[in-house]
Amino acid sequence: MDFAANLAIGxxxxxxxxxxxxxxxxxxxxxxxxxxxxxxxxxxxxxLLPLTFHLEPVSGLIMLAGIFYGAQxxxxxxxILVNLPGETSSVVTCIDGHQMARKGRAGAALAxxxxxSFFAGCVATALIAAFAPPLARVGQSFGAPEYFSLMVxxxxxxxxxxxxxxxxxxxxxxxxxxxxxVGTDGNTGGTRFTFGIRELxxxxxxATLAIGVFGVGEIIANLARPERRRDLVAQRIARLWxxxxxxRRMTPAILRGTALGSILGVLPGGGATLSxxxxxxLEKKSSAEPARFGHGAIExxxxxxxxxxxxxxxxxxxxxxxxxxxNAVMALMxxxxxxxxxxxxxxxxxxxxxxxWGMIASMWIGNLMLLVINLPLIGIWVQLLRLxxxxxxxxxxxxxxxxxxxVNNSTAxxxxxxxxxxxxxxxxxxxxxxxxxxxxxxxGPLMEENLRRAMKIAGGDPMIFVQxxxxxxxxxxxxxxxxxxxxxxxxxxxxxxxxxx
Amino acid sequence: xxxxxxxxxxxSRWHLLxxxxxLSGLLFIAVAAFGLWLxxxxxxxxxLRMNTGYVPRLLCWMLLGLGAIILVQGLxxxxxxxxxxxxxxxxxxxxxxxxxxxxxxxxxxxxxxxxLLLVGIGALATRALKPVETAIAAAALIVLSWAVFIxxxxxxxxxxxxx
Numbered sequence: 001m002d003f004a005a006n007l008a009i010g011x012x013x014x015x016x017x018x019x020x021x022x023x024x025x026x027x028x029x030x031x032x033x034x035x036x037x038x039x040x041x042x043x044x045x046x047x048l049l050p051l052t053f054h055l056e057p058v059s060g061l062i063m064l065a066g067i068f069y070g071a072q073x074x075x076x077x078x079x080i081l082v083n084l085p086g087e088t089s090s091v092v093t094c095i096d097g098h099q100m101a102r103k104g105r106a107g108a109a110l111a112x113x114x115x116x117s118f119f120a121g122c123v124a125t126a127l128i129a130a131f132a133p134p135l136a137r138v139g140q141s142f143g144a145p146e147y148f149s150l151m152v153x154x155x156x157x158x159x160x161x162x163x164x165x166x167x168x169x170x171x172x173x174x175x176x177x178x179x180x181x182v183g184t185d186g187n188t189g190g191t192r193f194t195f196g197i198r199e200l201x202x203x204x205x206x207a208t209l210a211i212g213v214f215g216v217g218e219i220i221a222n223l224a225r226p227e228r229r230r231d232l233v234a235q236r237i238a239r240l241w242x243x244x245x246x247x248r249r250m251t252p253a254i255l256r257g258t259a260l261g262s263i264l265g266v267l268p269g270g271g272a273t274l275s276x277x278x279x280x281x282l283e284k285k286s287s288a289e290p291a292r293f294g295h296g297a298i299e300x301x302x303x304x305x306x307x308x309x310x311x312x313x314x315x316x317x318x319x320x321x322x323x324x325x326x327n328a329v330m331a332l333m334x335x336x337x338x339x340x341x342x343x344x345x346x347x348x349x350x351x352x353x354x355x356x357w358g359m360i361a362s363m364w365i366g367n368l369m370l371l372v373i374n375l376p377l378i379g380i381w382v383q384l385l386r387l388x389x390x391x392x393x394x395x396x397x398x399x400x401x402x403x404x405x406x407v408n409n410s411t412a413x414x415x416x417x418x419x420x421x422x423x424x425x426x427x428x429x430x431x432x433x434x435x436x437x438x439x440x441x442x443x444g445p446l447m448e449e450n451l452r453r454a455m456k457i458a459g460g461d462p463m464i465f466v467q468x469x470x471x472x473x474x475x476x477x478x479x480x481x482x483x484x485x486x487x488x489x490x491x492x493x494x495x496x497x498x499x500x501x
Numbered sequence: 502x503x504x505x506x507x508x509x510x511x512x513s514r515w516h517l518l519x520x521x522x523x524l525s526g527l528l529f530i531a532v533a534a535f536g537l538w539l540x541x542x543x544x545x546x547x548x549l550r551m552n553t554g555y556v557p558r559l560l561c562w563m564l565l566g567l568g569a570i571i572l573v574q575g576l577x578x579x580x581x582x583x584x585x586x587x588x589x590x591x592x593x594x595x596x597x598x599x600x601x602x603x604x605x606x607x608x609x610x611x612x613x614x615x616x617l618l619l620v621g622i623g624a625l626a627t628r629a630l631k632p633v634e635t636a637i638a639a640a641a642l643i644v645l646s647w648a649v650f651i652x653x654x655x656x657x658x659x660x661x662x663x664x
Binding site for chain 2: 178
């Protein structure tokens with residue numbers, strides 16, 4: 001019984017008082033930033049990344065993971081009560097969730113979201129525990145060509161599954177790859193794109209880039225945009241428990257959402273947002289009465305909320321088993337591992353079983369905590385929504401500044417974050433999604449390293465990528481994905497899925 | 502989340518430039534050209550022994566091509582325009598200045614004065630903040646940061662100026 005033994009190790013680690021506290025802290029902070037619009041998990045995790053340096057690696061990861069899935073819970077609260085998605089993954093929850101709230105059924109909507117999320121979280125945790133070990137074994141047999149092709153597939157999938165223009169997403173990835181090359185070339189010792197600035201020779205820290213683009217850039221964008229009116233449903237939330245009719249409708253939606261989210265989460269570029277959009281489309285398509293959607297259908301809350309939580313958690317699978325981040329949050333998780341000198345990859349599971357299984361066990365515990373944090377305490381979170389943005393942004397700006405400063409103890413990093421803040425704002429204005437850039441940034445040096453190694457193995461012959469069967473398979477998958485998205489029919493569908501919001 | 506709107510009347514050449522896709526195409530081309538210029542002296546090497554410049558220059562050429570396609574598509578697409586953001590300059594300048602000020606001050610003036618500086622400059626980003634509110638925010642943030650970072654996490658950031 002390997003599985004039971006592994007879980008026992010995991011719970012042994014996760015149930016220590018300190019790690020319980022960090023899971024709780026992560027879940028709390030995640031809910032908080034999920035509720036507050038204008039700050040998301042990427043910026044928060046980037047800000048807290050330097051602080052994890054002072055913690056045990058496993059405690060740090062437990063806390064950061066808690067922030068990520070906690071934000072999925074919190075985001076639904078604002079979506080339902082204020083019609084304002086706290087996170088992009090909750091955009092679709094607004095449609096029916098807010099309609100339910102307006103009809104006096106906010107309690108049932110919140111309960112459907114929380115119960116769906118909890119169920120999805122439990123299933124996804126079990127899936128990680130079951131599928132991670134075999135996947136890691138596959139990963140251990142990979143050589144440089146396979147890794148390179150896998151990263152190509154990952155980047156292609158990230159483009160196809162992101163929303164907005166495909167071409168722009170590709171350009172943003174290339175831009176990220178380029179920024180990732182800034183600094184000293186580890187192979188030849190030559191410096192690249194450093195402008196003669198000493199601080200840049202070590203390269204740019206992922207936290208600095210993410211805080212700049214997602215933290216500071218978002219602040220500027222929010223301030224520049226005229227403030228939107230918040231349509232708070234001010235009723236007392238009388239009845240939390242859903243009716244029997246609600247339960248009958250939401251149960252299949254939760255099951256479908258969990259299944260869909262679990263699959264989409266594993267795909268690179270997938271994760272929470274895509275899962276939620278796809279689940280809403282699925283619920284509407286498969287419903288016997290699609291006309292109810294948009295007017296407070298509880299399936300339209302339960303499905304996407306289950307899916308985004310499942311997707312958020314299964315997106316850990318490729319990061320933990322192959323060392324390849326599927327989305328920007330996972331890229332930061334890899335940053336957290338490397339801060340502690342842990343090389344992400346398939347060897348983590350065998351070399352550091354306590355870290356690996358402890359984190360997985362903590363996810364289940366964290367989901368349980370979130371149920372408690374969210375349902376009975378909902379009133380507190382609603383109060384927080386009354387905090388105007390003009391107070392909030394000063395606090396966020398300060399935490400960005402302190403966060404960046406403490407990563408490298410350098411003034412230059414703070415300047416760099418300010419620069420990337422402006423870059424992030426400009427990109428947002430030009431409707432270029434910045435998330436693929438972070439992905440490219442993290443994968444850039446890894447890809448170059450594996451490309452070099454592969455070329456050395458093959459004596460400079462690029463055919464090696466199509467001669468090795470696994471590598472060929474991965475590249476064919478990438479090509480198929482690209483072809484698919486180029487087909488007009490599929491392109492229409494893709495836009496349709498993202499249009500629901 | 503629709504940040505674009507349709508122009509009211511016919512588009513002049515200037516309006517053509519104010520489209521998000523046209524501007525992003527130009528931006529990517531400019532970055533790529535700048536990168537190619539910066540890396541002009543980097544040794545390239547061969548596919549077998551890639552030197553410092555191989556991958557960067559490859560990526561710059563890719564970005565150049567992508568930028569050109571995005572630019573052409575943007576020019577041919579139905580016209581959309583950037584939403585005007587009259588407040589943008591104010592936000593960009595004061596947020597950047599607040600960060601730069603904080604970065605310069607933190608080592609010499611310590612946490613408390615740096616926070617005052619950041620909040621003071623940062624508050625200029627919006628007209629909505631009243632002076633009293635800014636003062637309250639600054640005081641609250643000083644207490645909070647001290648509690649979290651110095652007392653709670655024990656970071657070794659100077660709190661007061663180093664005389």
